[in-house]
Amino acid sequence: MTVVTTPDPRTVSHLHPRGSFRVADHPVPTGKEEIWRFTPTGKLADFFDDTLARESLGVTVDGPAEVRRLDMGQSPRGTALTPVDRAAAIAAGTPTATHLYVGAETTDTIRVSVRGTGAETPTADHLVIEAAPDACATIVITHTGQARHIGNVEILVGESARLTVVSIQDWDPGSVHLGQVEALVAKDAVYRHIAVSLGGDIVRLQNNVSYATEGGEAELLGVYFADAGQHLEHRLFVDHTHPKGISHVDYRGALHGDGARSVWVGDVLIRPTARSIETYESSKNLVLSDGCRAHAVPNLEIETGEIVSAGHSATTGRFDDEQLFYLRSRGIDEVQARRLVVRGFFSTILARIGIEDVEAALMARIDTELAFDKEN
Amino acid sequence: MTNRSLDIRDLHVSVETEWGPKPILKGVNLCVKPGEVHAIMGPNGSGKSTLAYSLSGHPKYTITSGSVLLDGVELVGMSVDERAREGLFLAMQYPVEIPGVSVANFLRTAKTAIDGQAPPLRTWVKQVNASLASMQLDSEFSSRSVNEGFSGGEKKRNEVVQLELLNPKYAVMDETDSGLDIDALRIVSEGVNRYIDQGDRGVLLITHYTRLLHYIKPQFVHVFVDGHIVEEGDATLADSLEKTGYEQWLKAEA
Ligand SMILES: Nc1ncnc2c1ncn2[C@@H]1O[C@H](COP(=O)(O)OP(=O)(O)OP(=O)(O)O)[C@@H](O)[C@H]1O
Ligand SMILES: [Mg+2]
Numbered sequence: 001m002t003v004v005t006t007p008d009p010r011t012v013s014h015l016h017p018r019g020s021f022r023v024a025d026h027p028v029p030t031g032k033e034e035i036w037r038f039t040p041t042g043k044l045a046d047f048f049d050d051t052l053a054r055e056s057l058g059v060t061v062d063g064p065a066e067v068r069r070l071d072m073g074q075s076p077r078g079t080a081l082t083p084v085d086r087a088a089a090i091a092a093g094t095p096t097a098t099h100l101y102v103g104a105e106t107t108d109t110i111r112v113s114v115r116g117t118g119a120e121t122p123t124a125d126h127l128v129i130e131a132a133p134d135a136c137a138t139i140v141i142t143h144t145g146q147a148r149h150i151g152n153v154e155i156l157v158g159e160s161a162r163l164t165v166v167s168i169q170d171w172d173p174g175s176v177h178l179g180q181v182e183a184l185v186a187k188d189a190v191y192r193h194i195a196v197s198l199g200g201d202i203v204r205l206q207n208n209v210s211y212a213t214e215g216g217e218a219e220l221l222g223v224y225f226a227d228a229g230q231h232l233e234h235r236l237f238v239d240h241t242h243p244k245g246i247s248h249v250d251y252r253g254a255l256h257g258d259g260a261r262s263v264w265v266g267d268v269l270i271r272p273t274a275r276s277i278e279t280y281e282s283s284k285n286l287v288l289s290d291g292c293r294a295h296a297v298p299n300l301e302i303e304t305g306e307i308v309s310a311g312h313s314a315t316t317g318r319f320d321d322e323q324l325f326y327l328r329s330r331g332i333d334e335v336q337a338r339r340l341v342v343r344g345f346f347s348t349i350l351a352r353i354g355i356e357d358v359e360a361a362l363m364a365r366i367d368t369e370l371a372f373d374k375e376n
Numbered sequence: 377m378t379n380r381s382l383d384i385r386d387l388h389v390s391v392e393t394e395w396g397p398k399p400i401l402k403g404v405n406l407c408v409k410p411g412e413v414h415a416i417m418g419p420n421g422s423g424k425s426t427l428a429y430s431l432s433g434h435p436k437y438t439i440t441s442g443s444v445l446l447d448g449v450e451l452v453g454m455s456v457d458e459r460a461r462e463g464l465f466l467a468m469q470y471p472v473e474i475p476g477v478s479v480a481n482f483l484r485t486a487k488t489a490i491d492g493q494a495p496p497l498r499t500w501v502k503q504v505n506a507s508l509a510s511m512q513l514d515s516e517f518s519s520r521s522v523n524e525g526f527s528g529g530e531k532k533r534n535e536v537v538q539l540e541l542l543n544p545k546y547a548v549m550d551e552t553d554s555g556l557d558i559d560a561l562r563i564v565s566e567g568v569n570r571y572i573d574q575g576d577r578g579v580l581l582i583t584h585y586t587r588l589l590h591y592i593k594p595q596f597v598h599v600f601v602d603g604h605i606v607e608e609g610d611a612t613l614a615d616s617l618e619k620t621g622y623e624q625w626l627k628a629e630a
Contacts, residue, residue: 321435326472326522328456329432329465330486330538337457340485344476344521 019082026086063110080184081154088180091150097126116147133158155183171200182208185216195222204233228257240274249281255292285316387442402603408578418600463545467535480518528555565591
C-alpha cells in the first residue's frame with residue numbers, strides 16, 4: 001500500500017475514468033469498455049469521429065437569465081466539467097459555448113429549448129449554467145425535434161444557491177443524444193437534477209456531481225419510458241470529495257415493447273477525505289411487456305469509515321398483482337388500473353419539478369406512451 | 377323478477393401452490409339477501425379470506441366448481457372489475473398500498489367506473505370530505521397516496537370510506553374490525569351501520585370478535601371451519617362461540 005501524505009481528492013477511481021479535454025485521450029469505443037458496454041456503439045460511429053464538422057443547435061432561452069458566449073478556455077468554462085468520454089470531449093471542444101448566468105435575485109423559472117432540425121447534420125453544444133451564490137431558480141431544458149446531438153451541460157452551483165435543472169429528452173424518432181452533464185456544488189448549495197427521457201432512439205447521458213468544498217447537497221432524479229427499439233441510458237457518478245456532503249439518487253423507468261432497453265449505472269464514490277457524508281441511491285424499473293431489458297448497476301465505493309449513512313437499492317419488476325387487484329376490486333378496469341399504477345410510479349419524481357404545467361405536460365406525454373394498452 | 381341476493385352455491389376453490397393446486401374451500405353455501413347482515417366466524421386459516429377474495433375474483437384463487445349469483449347474475453368467470461361494477465365490494469383484511477395514486481384520484485376514478493359517469497365535481501368533493509370526516513380521517517388524507525404510510529386502523533377506516541362512497545349492493549368485510557382501537561371500532565361500526573340502514577344492502581361480515589357484533593347486529597352467524605360452514609344460527613351463536621371456541625368442530629374434522 002502506498003501512503004499518500006497529502007491526499008489528492010481526485011485520485012483515480014476504478015468506478016470512473018480520469019477525465020481529459022483531449023479527444024485523443026479517449027480512444028474510439030469498441031463497446032467492450034466498462035463505460036460503453038451497454039451502449040450500441042456500432043450505431044454511433046459518427047459520434048466518435050472528431051474530424052466531422054458539427055453545427056450548433058443553439059438554445060432559445062425564456063426567462064430571467066443572462067445569456068453570453070464563452071470562447072474556448074474562457075472562465076467559467078471548464079471549471080466543473082472535464083470530459084470523461086470521447087463524445088463529451090468532442091462537444092467540450094466546440095469553439096463557442098453558451099453561458100447561462102442566473103443571478104441571486106432570480107426566482108422565476110427559466111425555460112431553455114434545444115430543438116433538432118434533422119438527423120443529417122451532426123451537432124454538438126456545450127452549455128454552461130452558472131447560478132450565483134444565493135440564487136434560487138429552476139431551469140427546464142427541453143430537447144425536441146430530430147437530431148444526432150452531443151450536448152454537454154456544465155453546471156456551477158454557487159454558495160447557498162438552490163438550483164433545479166430539469167432536462168427533458170423528448171426527441172423525435174431517429175434521434176440520438178449523447179452528452180455529459182456535470183455539476184460542481186458549492187458550500188451549503190442545494191442542487192437538484194431531474195432527467196426525463198421519453199423520446200429518441202438512443203439517449204445516453206453521463207450525469208456527474210462533485211463538491212467544491214464541505215457541505216452541499218445533490219439530488220439526482222430521473223424518469224424514463226423506453227418503448228420498442230429505444231435505448232435510454234443514464235449513468236450517474238457522484239464524487240464525494242469533501243466532508244459533510246449529501247447525495248440522493250432516485251431513478252424510475254418503465255419499459256415496454258420489443259427491444260426496449262434501459263441502462264442505469266449509479267456510481268457513488270466516497271473518497272477518504274469525504275467524512276460524515278450521507279448518500280442513498282435507488283433505481284426502480286417497471287417492465288411492462290416481454291422483450292425488454294432493464295440494466296441497473298449500483299456501485300457504492302466507500303473509502304472512509306466515518307460516514308453518516310450510505311445505501312443503495314435497485315429493483316426491477318412487473319406490475320404488482322395485488323395493486324391491480326385492489327384497484328380493479330373497486331370497479332376500475334384493467335387498462336385504467338395499469339395506467340394509475342404507472343402514473344403513480346412516476347408521479348413522485350415528477351412532482352419534484354415543482355412547475356405545474358411542466359409536470360402536467362410530462363404526465364400527459366407518459367399517458368401517450370401508455371396508449372399501447374388500448375391495443376390490447 | 378330476478379331473485380335479489382348474493383347467492384353462493386357449493387363453492388369449491390383452490391389456491392395455486394408450488395406443489396400444485398391446494399383445495400381451500402370445500403363446498404360453501406350461503407345466501408345473503410338485501411337488508412341482511414351475516415357474520416362469518418372461524419379459526420385462523422379456515423378459508424374466510426379465501427372466500428372473500430374468491431367472490432371478488434382474485435387471480436390467486438381458482439373456483440373449481442360452484443356458483444356465485446349476484447341478483448341472478450353469475451359472477452364466476454367475470455373479471456374482478458366487472459364483479460365490482462355488478463355491485464360487489466370487498467373491504468380487505470390487508471388493504472394494499474398504491475404509491476403515487478392519491479386517495480382523491482382513486483376514489484373519483486372508482487366512483488366513475490362504478491356509476492358509468494363522473495360524479496358532479498362540487499358535490500363529490502363535499503361527499504368525500506364528509507365521508508373522511510365521519511371516519512375521523514383528516515381531509516389531508518385525500519391528497520395522500522392510497523394506503524401508503526397509513527396506520528393499520530387508518531387503512532381499515534379508508535375501506536369504510538370507500539364502502540360509503542361507492543355504496544355497493546353487497547359488501548364483504550374481511551376483518552375490518554381487526555387492529556382498531558376502541559373508539560375507531562365504534563366509528564367504523566357506525567359507518568357500516570349507516571350503509572346497512574339503507575335497508576336494501578347485504579353484508580357479509582368476517583370477524584374474530586363478538587365485540588364487533590355488539591355494534592353491528594347480524595341476523596345470521598355462520599361458523600366456518602376447514603373451508604366450509606359447519607354451523608349456523610342467530611346472533612346468540614356468536615356469544616356461545618365465545619365460551620366454547622371452535623374445538624368441537626375441529627375435533628370432528630380431524
Ligand atoms: N399460496 C398458498 N399456498 C399454500 N397455502 C395457502 C396459500 N394461500 C393460502 N393458503 C392457505 O389457505 C388457508 C386459508 O387461508 P385464509 O387466508 O383464507 O384463512 P382465514 O380464514 O382468512 O384466516 P385468518 O383468520 O387468519 O385471516 C390457510 O391455511 C392458508 O395457509
Ligand atoms: Mg383472513
